[in-house]
Amino acid sequence: MRVLALGGAGAVAREATRDLCQHGSIFREIVIADIDPAKAERLARDIGDPRLRVVPLDVRDEEALVRLIRGFDVVMNGLPFAYDVLVTRACVEAGVSGVDLAFDEAQFELDEAARSKNMVFIPGVGATPGTTNVMAAYAARSMDQVESVEIAFAAFRCLAPSPGLLRTTLWEFNPEEPERAMVYWEDGAWHPAPPFSGEKRVRFHEQIGEQTVYYVPHDEARTMPRSFPGLRRAAVRGCFPPHVMRAMRALYEMGALSSTPVPLDGGAYPAIDLVARLLAALPASRENPVWAYxxxxxxxxxxxxxxxxxxxxxxxxxxxxxxxxxAYYRNIGVPLSIGVQMIARGEISARGVVPPERAIPPERFFEELARRGIEILTE
Known part of the structure; x- marks a missing residue:
């Protein structure tokens, strides 16, 4: 079998590519497609797996993307979330199954077309969304009726390990983000929540300890009401390391995470864009005392x-x-790799565009996580 790793040399996806090489014996060829082939070649040399090959690709050329995908058995998409719908559409057009790191509601509009091709595409197979969705599905199997799903995450990484992840952090706390209008599900409706609301103390594993988490507009909550009919409540809260949270609160309170243009040097620029450029340039933005998830x-x-x-x-x-x-990135990349390997081995029977909690068998997924050192513990 042949697997195509879109953006497979990126900050997150490189760990997924490494996992494909270490555990994906089912694949005879692993191809990294990237707009920066030199970076992908460096990763391939570092891994040293003879099955690895690199092809240059600008994913914005959708016709070229579809032509490329048609030569593969399964696709692993590690590109930034801005390309989620485009990649899903290309996979459906090519009739090739795949997995993705993030969610976009528009992806599920392709469900019927994917079913007609007898294929599956699973959005959001990372840590959160991803592992958290499968954790919820595992718990739901022990119940006659699911009433609430409360998800919490602590993403312990530096502020700006990559441009995409910096933007993700800023997005979490942007008060003008449209998804802030639909943050948590309760009593049959979606409810808004501003940044730094819904404060709650949560105990994580020993590397992170107890942290304060807040409502975030994460997509894993979006599919829960459809996956568990009769669900009364679904919410996601999260946090980053304490120094990042302090910085984000200060920027939020100053209005610096707004998209409203501010005058500067004769021009006008969205405040959040100026902040992103500044933070990306600061050496401190790439430092962190503890890496964990x-x-x-x-x-x-x-x-x-x-x-x-x-x-x-x-x-x-x-x-x-x-x-x-x-210790941070593997928690995201490994689930992505496991998802694509489970599809390749025929361990996922779902068809269409399906969220992780309805597509991935929890027990097998947890077994594969455990093989890599990631444990899921129940109370």
Whole structure:
């Protein structure tokens, strides 16, 4: 089989590519397609797997993307979320199954077309969304009725490890982000929530400890009401390291995360864009004392007519074992790789464009995570 890794040399996806090489014995060829082939070649040399090949690709050329995809058995998309719909559309056009790191509601509009091609595309197979969705599905199996899904994450990384991840952080706290109008689901409707609202203390694994998390407009909550009919509540809260949270709160309170143009040197620029340029240039934005990823999912409902709650937590090797920043990135890249390998091995029977909680068998997914050192613990 042949797998195509779109953006497979990126900050997150490189760990997925490494995992494909280490655990993806089903693949006879692993191709990294990237707009920067020199960067991809460096990664290929570093990994040293003879199955690796690099092709240059500008994903914005959709016709070229479809032609490329048609030569493969499965696609692993590690590109920034701005390309999610484009890649999904190209996979459906080519009739080739795949997985993606992020969510976009428009992807699910391609569900019927994907079913007609007898293929599956799973958006959001990273840490959160991704592993958290599968954790929720695992808990739901123990209940007759799911009533609430509460997801919390602690993304312990530096502020600006890459332009895309810096933008992700700023997006989390942008008060003008349209998705802030639909942050949590409660009693049959979506509700808005401003940045730094919904404060809650959550205990993560020992590398992170107890942290304060806040409502974020993450997409994993969006599919829960459809996946679990009768769901009363679904919410995602998150945080970054304390020094990043302090910086984001100060910028938010100053209005510096706004898209409103501000005058500067005879021009006018969105404040958030100016902040992004400044933060990207600061050396401190690329430093972090602890690299780790914490996930906690609490699912409540009823079992045998009685209230029942299950809490699931992740745990992974520390940065001293996994090598600095890899202790963060592997928690995102490894699930992406596992998802594409499960499709290739025929372990996913779902068809269409389907969220992780409805597509990925939890037990097998957790087994594969455990093989890599990522544990999912239940309470």
């Amino acid at each position: 914490g996930l906690v999912v609490e699912v409540s409902g009823r079992r045998n007519g009685r209230p029942h709650t299950m809490v699931l937590r992740n745990r992974h090797p520390p940065q001293e074992v996994w090598g600095g920043e890899a």
